[in-house]
Amino acid sequence: MASQRQRAASGEEEEEEEEDSALGYYDDEDDDDLEAFSEAELGSEDGVLRFSDSLSGEVKPRILLMGLRRSGKSSIQKVVFHKMSPNETLFLESTNKICREDVSSSSFVSFQIWDFPGQIDFFDPTFDYEMIFRGTGALIFVIDSQDDYVEALSRLHLTVTRAYNVNPDINFEVFIHKVDGLSDDHKIEKQRDIHKRANDDLADASLERILLSFYLTSIYDHSIFEAFSKVVQKLIPQLPTLENLLNIFISNSGIEKAFLFDVVSKIYIATDSSPVDMQTYELSCDMIDVVIDISCIYGLANSEAGSPYDNESMAIIHLNNTTVMYLKEVTKFLAMVCFLRKESFGRKGLIDYNFHCFKKAIQEVFDVRLKVQQNRKLLSQRRWSKLTMTNGGVGNAH
Numbered sequence: 001m002a003s004q005r006q007r008a009a010s011g012e013e014e015e016e017e018e019e020d021s022a023l024g025y026y027d028d029e030d031d032d033d034l035e036a037f038s039e040a041e042l043g044s045e046d047g048v049l050r051f052s053d054s055l056s057g058e059v060k061p062r063i064l065l066m067g068l069r070r071s072g073k074s075s076i077q078k079v080v081f082h083k084m085s086p087n088e089t090l091f092l093e094s095t096n097k098i099c100r101e102d103v104s105s106s107s108f109v110s111f112q113i114w115d116f117p118g119q120i121d122f123f124d125p126t127f128d129y130e131m132i133f134r135g136t137g138a139l140i141f142v143i144d145s146q147d148d149y150v151e152a153l154s155r156l157h158l159t160v161t162r163a164y165n166v167n168p169d170i171n172f173e174v175f176i177h178k179v180d181g182l183s184d185d186h187k188i189e190k191q192r193d194i195h196k197r198a199n200d201d202l203a204d205a206s207l208e209r210i211l212l213s214f215y216l217t218s219i220y221d222h223s224i225f226e227a228f229s230k231v232v233q234k235l236i237p238q239l240p241t242l243e244n245l246l247n248i249f250i251s252n253s254g255i256e257k258a259f260l261f262d263v264v265s266k267i268y269i270a271t272d273s274s275p276v277d278m279q280t281y282e283l284s285c286d287m288i289d290v291v292i293d294i295s296c297i298y299g300l301a302n303s304e305a306g307s308p309y310d311n312e313s314m315a316i317i318h319l320n321n322t323t324v325m326y327l328k329e330v331t332k333f334l335a336m337v338c339f340l341r342k343e344s345f346g347r348k349g350l351i352d353y354n355f356h357c358f359k360k361a362i363q364e365v366f367d368v369r370l371k372v373q374q375n376r377k378l379l380s381q382r383r384w385s386k387l388t389m390t391n392g393g394v395g396n397a398h
């Protein structure tokens with residue numbers, strides 16, 4: 001019953017299911033989708049924006065994780081979205097099916113991650129790669145920097161050119177991964193070499209218009225979260241508005257830097273336009289961890305199951321260099337982390353007032369988004385029922 005309602009609600013979901021069976025991938029998130037649907041439909045919590053409404057009619061951007069075997073694709077997914085500790089990834093088994101994961105049930109960022117097995121020949125004629133690339137927002141190609149990368153580069157070239165022919169709007173992101181084993185000089189040298197070779201290959205094929213972005217990553221530090229943040233940010237249509245709001249907020253509050261974080265994944269979905277330095281980012285991640293850990297241990301009454309993060313969540317940390325870190329809840333999934341001087345923190349009342357205005361503005365941005373999503377949902381519902389009528393499958397749509 002629920003699944004019939006779900007299907008009727010969105011033609012796109014139906015399309016996805018068709019894709020699922022065509023590709024034979026593993027998806028352990030179906031039940032979560034149903035839960036998310038009933039929650040969204042019933043409007044479970046007043047005043048909480050349903051950013052994670054998985055059946056909103058919006059086509060969720062797809063992020064593909066590709067690369068050679070053992071390059072680290074599954075580890076990246078597990079560490080960023082499942083809080084797996086990096087050491088545990090040593091025991092991960094090789095992926096032998098495409099694994100799809102919906103990153104929308106527990107966090108703000110709403111997309112699907114498809115983890116491809118390294119050995120798969122997705123250019124096999126029986127494999128419908130066009131269908132895969134058509135709905136893709138970003139393609140992350142993982143290259144193991146500790147290994148010989150000649151084969152990886154030719155695979156990257158093949159993948160990118162095929163994908164570009166199907167969908168020129170895909171963002172191509174190259175993770176030069178496992179850089180934890182390399183010295184700083186070596187890292188830069190590898191990046192330069194990979195960058196040059198990959199772009200030369202494209203130039204030789206007269207495909208200079210394909211833009212590749214490169215990131216040095218490792219699951220053993222924050223670089224993987226930072227890189228993923230940038231990949232995800234490119235898929236958020238409201239990003240310029242969010243950045244603008246943050247700029248206005250910090251300039252009126254005497255704040256030096258502000259990040260808007262997705263609490264669950266620790267991906268920052270926006271920051272003001274001043275440059276990001278890795279240390280501030282790492283400190284912000286640590287602060288979120290501290291808040292969640294302390295809340296889990298001491299904040300939940302009678303160790304009941306509940307959310308360690310709610311609208312009361314906030315934290316202030318004074319660093320020994322006269323900097324203050326200030327964390328405040330923005331929505332159920334988002335937190336703002338600010339860096340400011342001790343003197344500026346004296347005007348906390350003003351900061352809190354500005355924050356209140358910022359929060360309201362964010363709410364408005366997402367109200368608009370919600371409306372757009374609802375309209376799309378209606379449209380796709382109509383399209384879907386028309387389609388089922390013409391195919392004589394009216395029964396399925398009800």
Ligand SMILES: Nc1nc2c(ncn2[C@@H]2O[C@H](COP(=O)(O)OP(=O)(O)OP(=O)(O)O)[C@@H](O)[C@H]2O)c(=O)[nH]1
Nearest residue numbers: 070071072073074075089090094095118178218219
């Ligand atoms: N040193 C280091 N090792 C890593 C890093 N990321 C992953 N690994 C290791 O690389 C090995 C392979 O990782 P997987 O995530 O299974 O690789 P995969 O690309 O998913 O492999 P397939 O499923 O076979 O395609 C594991 O032993 C990980 O612990 C990293 O950033 N640094």
